Amino acid sequence: MANTFGDSYGLTCLCPIQNGQCEANDDNSFDLASYDKITRRRLQTLPQNEQSPFAKIPNTYFARLFILNDVFFEQGNDVKRDHLKSKYLVFTSNFHGELETYLEGMWHNAESEIRNIWQYAVGFERVNNAASFIDYIKKCQLKTTLFFNGSNDKSLKQQLKSLYVKQAFSEFVLLNQGKNAATLKAEFKAFLEQIQLNNLDSPSWRPGQTRLTEASYSIPTTTPENS
Amino acid sequence: MTTNRPLDLYDIQGNICKGYGRFGFPKARYFFLEFHHPKRAQHFLKQLVPLITTAERWAHKDHPAPEEKPTITTNIGFTFSGLQALELPELSLRGFPVEFQMGMRERKAILGDDGPSDPQHWDPVWQGEHVHAWVSINAQNEEALQQHYLKIEQLISESQSGVSIRPGHKGPNGELLPYQDASAVYENGKPGPKEHFGFTDGIGNPYFEGCGNDLSRLPGRGKLTRDGNWVPLATGEFILGHVDEAQEYPPAPTPKLLALNGTFMVYRKLHENVKTFQDYVDNLAKDFDGSKELLMAKFAGRWADNGAPLVLAPDDRSKAELDKTLAELTTQANNGDQCAAGQLKALKQKWIDFTYDDDKSGAKCPVGAHIRRTNTRGSLETEKEAFNSKGALVDRRRLMRRGLPYGGHDELTDDNSEQGIIFMCIGASIERQFEFVQQQWVNYSNDFKLGNDKDVFLGNHNGQLTDKAIIQAEPGSGKAPFFCTHLPRFVETRGGDYFFIPSITALEMIAQGIVDPA
Numbered sequence: 001m002a003n004t005f006g007d008s009y010g011l012t013c014l015c016p017i018q019n020g021q022c023e024a025n026d027d028n029s030f031d032l033a034s035y036d037k038i039t040r041r042r043l044q045t046l047p048q049n050e051q052s053p054f055a056k057i058p059n060t061y062f063a064r065l066f067i068l069n070d071v072f073f074e075q076g077n078d079v080k081r082d083h084l085k086s087k088y089l090v091f092t093s094n095f096h097g098e099l100e101t102y103l104e105g106m107w108h109n110a111e112s113e114i115r116n117i118w119q120y121a122v123g124f125e126r127v128n129n130a131a132s133f134i135d136y137i138k139k140c141q142l143k144t145t146l147f148f149n150g151s152n153d154k155s156l157k158q159q160l161k162s163l164y165v166k167q168a169f170s171e172f173v174l175l176n177q178g179k180n181a182a183t184l185k186a187e188f189k190a191f192l193e194q195i196q197l198n199n200l201d202s203p204s205w206r207p208g209q210t211r212l213t214e215a216s217y218s219i220p221t222t223t224p225e226n227s
Numbered sequence: 228m229t230t231n232r233p234l235d236l237y238d239i240q241g242n243i244c245k246g247y248g249r250f251g252f253p254k255a256r257y258f259f260l261e262f263h264h265p266k267r268a269q270h271f272l273k274q275l276v277p278l279i280t281t282a283e284r285w286a287h288k289d290h291p292a293p294e295e296k297p298t299i300t301t302n303i304g305f306t307f308s309g310l311q312a313l314e315l316p317e318l319s320l321r322g323f324p325v326e327f328q329m330g331m332r333e334r335k336a337i338l339g340d341d342g343p344s345d346p347q348h349w350d351p352v353w354q355g356e357h358v359h360a361w362v363s364i365n366a367q368n369e370e371a372l373q374q375h376y377l378k379i380e381q382l383i384s385e386s387q388s389g390v391s392i393r394p395g396h397k398g399p400n401g402e403l404l405p406y407q408d409a410s411a412v413y414e415n416g417k418p419g420p421k422e423h424f425g426f427t428d429g430i431g432n433p434y435f436e437g438c439g440n441d442l443s444r445l446p447g448r449g450k451l452t453r454d455g456n457w458v459p460l461a462t463g464e465f466i467l468g469h470v471d472e473a474q475e476y477p478p479a480p481t482p483k484l485l486a487l488n489g490t491f492m493v494y495r496k497l498h499e500n501v502k503t504f505q506d507y508v509d510n511l512a513k514d515f516d517g518s519k520e521l522l523m524a525k526f527a528g529r530w531a532d533n534g535a536p537l538v539l540a541p542d543d544r545s546k547a548e549l550d551k552t553l554a555e556l557t558t559q560a561n562n563g564d565q566c567a568a569g570q571l572k573a574l575k576q577k578w579i580d581f582t583y584d585d586d587k588s589g590a591k592c593p594v595g596a597h598i599r600r601t602n603t604r605g606s607l608e609t610e611k612e613a614f615n616s617k618g619a620l621v622d623r624r625r626l627m628r629r630g631l632p633y634g635g636h637d638e639l640t641d642d643n644s645e646q647g648i649i650f651m652c653i654g655a656s657i658e659r660q661f662e663f664v665q666q667q668w669v670n671y672s673n674d675f676k677l678g679n680d681k682d683v684f685l686g687n688h689n690g691q692l693t694d695k696a697i698i699q700a701e702p703g704s705g706k707a708p709f710f711c712t713h714l715p716r717f718v719e720t721r722g723g724d725y726f727f728i729p730s731i732t733a734l735e736m737i738a739q740g741i742v743d744p745a
Binding site (some may be wrong): 174 | 480693707709
């Protein structure tokens with residue numbers, strides 16, 4: 001119950017990382033490094049925004065990967081302290097839709113990145129297809145408590161289209177200020193044709209896009225009425 | 228509410244409590260020192276201490292006081308590298324706030340100093356970490372200014388090369404000067420309150436406890452209470468070692484005496500692209516439903532000519548009526564009519580004493596207008612009684628503005644002539660006050676629900692379509708809001724830094740080399 005909020009899903013999973021070390025030959029440096037260090041390096045060098053592997057995974061609102069070294073308690077001196085037996089790869093994702101569908105899409109769209117990131121996770125060597133990946137993640141899953149969904153319930157495509165339309169409409173307003181009703185009507189018709197409200201694929205914002213990068217809308221050089 | 232407690236005005240530098248311009252000092256010279264030898268620099272400071280102007284009240288016809296108003300004032304502040312050059316103990320140095328330690332150049336991403344405002348384009352004086360101290364002279368006339376400057380220059384020349392004046396201020400003809408002169412803009416031979424874009428400036432400075440100000444100046448300048456009254460802001464918002472609006476002592480270095488009665492000051496040379504501004508306004512006014520003056524007022528939140536706030540006169544018609552009333556009352560008051568004089572005073576009070584309660588939509592004063600951004604008054608409490616007081620979100624972001632316009636002596640001012648504002652502001656926390664306002668309210672608009680819009684004057688615009696400002700219309704009036712697009716950069720940063728303004732006690736300790744944090 002707490003994992004979902006409307007049609008949004010809050011996934012949190014902790015995947016233990018193997019203890020031990022090997023030669024890290026990721027970046028042509030063949031030094032010995034522990035598995036968690038190699039994993040961290042890989043996370044730290046992941047591309048971001050539009051280039052992020054998560055931009056390829058359908059319906060990802062927001063995702064995060066980090067290494068949990070240990071747990072800390074801020075209590076008095078005489079308290080028994082627990083420590084983790086291994087370091088954990090923590091993966092959290094807020095997305096639209098069902099868990100299994102999402103994880104299946106994740107495997108199919110970013111298999112090589114997943115294999116790279118999870119390579120040294122305990123038991124990951126048994127993952128070799130979408131079904132075993134889903135099983136693996138489910139085994140590592142924590143129940144999400146206090147799930148706050150910072151997005152709305154719509155699919156990612158709908159949200160990206162909305163952002164695009166919002167930007168394009170404000171540009172439409174700025175470009176057409178003060179025009180008479182007839183011209184404005186013609187321009188608006190051209191605007192609607194250009195932005196294709198019902199086409200969620202294009203034109204739209206790209207997955208991973210976080211800021212205005214280019215003008216979304218331009219006044220056609222000749223409006224349909226004039227042509 | 229905190230309670231008034233008398234401040235030791237003899238220990239506080241005068242520029243903290245007094246805007247000298249208001250006290251009849253329309254001329255200023257700012258120059259910057261470099262310390263080459265700590266002991267000799269300390270010796271120089273010892274000679275300078277007796278010249279420093281304190282915040283003590285000056286005798287006035289309405290209130291006698293032991294101190295007569297001087298002909299000139301002198302104040303000093305130090306950069307972090309200046310305090311290092313004076314060999315303050317490491318422990319004391321590390322107690323200063325991080326933004327002060329970093330200095331203004333390193334904070335450029337927060338301040339929006341990009342493109343033409345990037346530090347690499349600043350005046351040569353700001354290149355490198357050579358500016359160690361700021362010295363300011365304010366004077367009633369040029370002659371007194373020059374004389375006093377020579378006096379301090381003499382002290383510097385006696386320092387055996389321990390101290391030098393750091394040159395490199397771009398002057399009116401592109402030449403490099405050893406100092407930055409500033410002056411009120413003169414109209415008909417008299418110093419006035421205008422800056423070079425033509426706006427009346429410097430109207431609404433804050434009022435804080437113990438500052439020695441006249442209580443009649445409180446309404447509109449202090450903080451708003453729940454019942455709509457004005458009370459003084461806590462001293463600690465502006466002076467270290469005193470309790471602030473959070474009932475805490477502002478972060479400050481040790482020992483306590485180093486910080487007590489001191490504060491921080493931001494110095495920024497802000498160049499004004501006058502030609503670009505005039506062209507933009509002339510061009511945009513053609514499409515605007517109202518006069519050019521109204522359009523300019525919508526940018527500022529005040530009418531350029533006399534500083535009347537838009538909430539008092541939101542359109543051309545009401546402005547004409549206000550001007551008529553103002554002229555009549557002034558004439559009557561000048562003819563000795565006491566009643567008219569009283570009415571005039573009450574009317575002028577409304578220049579400061581107002582809120583945006585009756586203008587939530589921004590139809591009178593646009594939500595993104597300069598004065599509504601930089602001093603939001605109670606307008607950020609958009610839900611009824613959301614905070615402890617109406618101004619809770621602004622009380623900790625107030626800027627005590629000092630400084631004067633500079634340049635603009637030529638007949639033809641354009642973008643390339645030297646003119647602008649020496650912006651200085653004082654506060655107990657540069658990060659919480661100046662930097663926050665600059666980053667969140669000047670160069671961003673989330674708090675105003677205006678997306679990425681920026682302050683028309685100060686925003687780091689680049690002339691793109693979406694570099695815009697919105698002039699709201701009255702909801703239900705059938706009128707459309709007016710969008711100002713392609714805003715160019717009207718103001719460019721030409722240099723500056725962060726300064727610590729010590730108390731007289733601390734200055735003496737620094738000069739004697741006896742600052743001891745242990």
